[in-house]
Amino acid sequence: MLPVAPKNEPGTKIGVTQRESSGELISRELLKYAGMDPNRDVTFIAVGVLPTAVPAFLTKQIDVLMSIESMTTILLADRKATKVLDLTTPQTHPFLKLFD
Numbered sequence: 001m002l003p004v005a006p007k008n009e010p011g012t013k014i015g016v017t018q019r020e021s022s023g024e025l026i027s028r029e030l031l032k033y034a035g036m037d038p039n040r041d042v043t044f045i046a047v048g049v050l051p052t053a054v055p056a057f058l059t060k061q062i063d064v065l066m067s068i069e070s071m072t073t074i075l076l077a078d079r080k081a082t083k084v085l086d087l088t089t090p091q092t093h094p095f096l097k098l099f100d
Contacts, residue, residue: 010040015047015062023066026087050074057081 016024028038036042047056050071057065058080065071065081075081 010036010042012042012064013062014042014044015053015056015065016044017049017053017066017068018046019044023068027066030085 014024014027016027018024024044027042027044031038031042038044045056045062047053047062047065049068053065053067054071054074056062057075065075067075072083076083
C-alpha cells in the first residue's frame with residue numbers, strides 16, 4: 001500500500017508484519033525485479049498487524065506497507081492508500097508469472 005504513486009526511491013521505509021516474514025521476502029524479490037537493491041535501497045521495519053501497522057502507515061513512520069487483508073480494506077475504504085500490487089491475482093504483474 002502506498003499513499004501516492006510508487007517511486008523507485010532509495011531510502012524508502014517498508015513496513016512488514018515482522019522481519020524475515022513472507023511479506024519481507026516477497027518485497028525483496030519485487031524490489032530486485034524492479035532493479036533495486038533491497039539491502040541498500042530500502043529499510044524494512046517490523047510494524048506488526050492491524051493495531052500497530054495501520055497507525056504506523058498513517059503517521060508516516062513508514063512509506064510503504066506490505067499489507068494483508070483487513071489492513072488493505074481499511075486503508076482503501078478510507079482512501080488513505082493506493083493498492084500497487086494484488087498478490088491474489090497473478091495476472092496483475094509480470095513478476096508473478098515467474099512463479100507459475
